[in-house]
Amino acid sequence: MAKIAFHPKLLDTLPGYDGAQFSRDASAGLTVGVLALPLAMAFAIASGMSPTAGIWTAIVAGFLISALGGSRVQVGGPTGAFIPIIYAIVADYGVQNLLVATMLAGAILVAMGVFRLGNLIRFIPKTVVIGFTNGIAVVIFLAQIKDFLGLRIEHMPGEFFGKVEALAANLHTIDIPTVALSIASLVVLLSWNRLARRFTLLARMPGPLGVLVVATVANALLQLPVETIGSRFNGIPQDLPAFALPELSLPTLGKLISPALTIALLGAIESLLSARVADSAIDDRHDPNQELIAQGIANIAAPLFGGFAATGAIARTATNVRTGGRSPVAGMVHSLVLLAVVLVLAPFAKHIPLATLSAIVVVVSINMGEWHEFRGLGRFSLNYRAILLSTFFVTVVFDLTLAVELGMVLASLAFIYRMSDLTRVERMPLGELAMLPQFLYPDKTPRVVAYSLYGSLFFGAIHKLETLLAPAERHPEIVILEMQHLVSLDTTGLEGLESLCKNLHKRGCALILCNLNVQPGSLIERSGFADEVGPNNICGDLYGALARAKELLPRFMDEDNI
Known part of the structure; x- marks a missing residue:
């Protein structure tokens, strides 16, 4: 039997590590931590969880992914890709069972890393990846319509047709102040880079944080008639979460295998894609199996503190690289920054408008989709178009796992046909x-x-x-x-x-x-x-x-x- 290799990338960076590199890593970690705060809250709320759960997912999972991972610069936490999956699990099984499913997914990821299956993720064709990525972006966008428009919907269904029906039936409950704040936040977010070039003060502040700060201050001063974290979640606790095992129902355990596989599959794909992108930026090579083990441990640990599914985040990892992070220390600092923010600034979170957080997620959904691939479909073969569009459609209407399975089957059949033809x-x-x-x-x-x-x-x-x-x-x-x-x-x-x-x-x-x-x-x-x-x-x-x-x-x- 092959020896199990457990060698975090952190061990390779410590020899020769000096104060100058720590200064760069600390600066990058501070920037990424500031960026991660609004994203963690926004993704959690969009997933049907509390903002506190999102923050502690970023703190606990983010620290472990950096400390134990196979990449020098990977930064982990909750991501937009998980939103439709987490929301559907919460809607169907409840929060406690989501935590159990996350821990099961973590165990699956550890097993994948131990049995050295990291390289197999690279066998998933580009068409399938683009199809489900764009599909997830559409699902995320649909899920934000409720908070973006301020619709009065008690319970938003998890499945596609029920969601569309609920939105259509309650469109008359649109809230004008909420829409105004949402649109204003969206416009500023989309214009942030242009504004940062004109005003140097904004250049070092991430757009999501800048919009969040302005909207929160405006709401605290003007008492805008919009829903906030305080009105829906009673704010964010300023103390540490209690360590606790999620409640386990044995009759439900079998039903959670499929959601756990979905979380593990998406977590593996997204984290390894993010690590591969980071490799090209820093001229390094990550260890995919060590990365999967770290992702698994992080997903086992986060639910013990009330967190949920986490994976490597491409946007935060790219920001880490751009701001000088070159070792796992930067990702660890990012988690400590979030911890300090929670312990010091939590009382102010009750003024954060949900409309602004919704606008942040809408921008994430727009940016995560590779929409140019749709425009260029005419240049590719019928097989390419069929695989991409089928995966996209099934992701939006049905389920990510089914979409990946269908995409892989179609891609395999196309490959077999092509090889047979040759x-x-x-x-x-x-x-x-x-x-x-x-x-x-x-x-x-x-x-x-x-x-x-x-x-x-x-x-x-x-x-x-x-x-x-x-x-x-x-x-x-x-x-x-x-x-x-x-x-x-x-x-x-x-x-x-x-x-x-x-x-x-x-x-x-x-x-x-x-x-x-x-x-x-x-x-x-x-x-x-x-x-x-x-x-x-x-x-x-x-x-x-x-x-x-x-x-x-x-x-x-x-x-x-x-």
């Missing part, structure tokens, strides 16, 4: 040898034919061998398969060769193989098929195969004369 069996000209008397029947029909195999002979291309058994008035007595261009052979392809050999023998024909590559040759030898063909009938090259055919032809000709 597999060819072509007749080879034998030149002057084809005119030799012993190579021909009296009616000039060839006794010896040669075919070249190209590509991969696997279960999706086995039908290509059928052309070699097509009925003919005078079948050849020797069939040569030249396999120099056959790069791979699976067990179904081997079975096809065995069937071809048996059918040729029934006709009184011999099969000769030549120019075998390493993998096909190894499988043919290990399976015992080499003995069935005959050791002398497996040759190093085409010339050897033709020489063997010359040896066999007199026997066949004598048999013809008996």
Whole structure:
């Protein structure tokens, strides 16, 4: 059994770590912590959780992901991609069962890392990733309409059609002050970069925090008639959360396996994509298996403090890199900054308008979608378009797990079709040898034919061998398969060769193989098929195969004369 490797990236950065690097990491951690505060609260509320849960998820999970992870600069916490998943679990099973599902997901992630499955995530095609990313962005946007417009909806359904029906039925309850604040917050957020270029004071402040501070101060001074964290959640507690195990209901445990798998799958994909993006920015290479173990431990620990699902966050990781973070210390500082904010500034949180937090999430949903991919769909094949749009549609209307499963099935079928299309069996000209008397029947029909195999002979291309058994008035007595261009052979392809050999023998024909590559040759030898063909009938090259055919032809000709 392979030795389990547990080697956080933090251990690689400590040798030679100095005060100058700590200063850069601390500065980056401070910036990312300030950015993470409004996002953590906004994502939590959008997920059907309290803002406190979002903050403690960012503190606990964020610290562990940085301290134990396989990336130098990964910053973790709650992310927008989890919003539709978490909301649906809370709506269907309740908060306590969400915490249990998160811990199960953490255990799955640890197991994935231990069994070194991190690289398998890279096998998910780009079309599937784009499809579910854009789908999640649409779902997040739909979920924010209620708070953005101030609609009076007691309970927002988790599934798509129920959500659309509830929004349509309550559209008449739109609240004008809420809409005004939402639009104002949205406009400022979308214009923040432009404003930062004109006013240097804003340049070092993240847009979400700037908008949140302005809206909170305005609401505290003017007492705007809008819903706030204080009116819905009674503010944010200023003390540390109690350490507690979530309540576990054994009859419900089996139902949580599917949600846990969804959380684990999305967490693995998003964290490893984020780490890969970070690698290109800092010229480093992350350890995907160590990253999965850290993500798993973080998701097991966060629910013990009232938190929920967390993963590597691309926006916060990119901000960390841009502001000078080059070691896991920056991500750890980001968590400590959030902890200090909670312990010092929590009383002011009751004035934060939910409309502004909703506008922040709307901007996140707009930015996370790769909408340009839709505009360029016409340039790609039908298979590409079908996979991307199917994954997108199923993500929006049904479920992320189902969408990824469907996308992978469609991508696999498209790959099989493409590989099958590349597999060819072509007749080879034998030149002057084809005119030799012993190579021909009296009616000039060839006794010896040669075919070249190209590509991969696997279960999706086995039908290509059928052309070699097509009925003919005078079948050849020797069939040569030249396999120099056959790069791979699976067990179904081997079975096809065995069937071809048996059918040729029934006709009184011999099969000769030549120019075998390493993998096909190894499988043919290990399976015992080499003995069935005959050791002398497996040759190093085409010339050897033709020489063997010359040896066999007199026997066949004598048999013809008996």
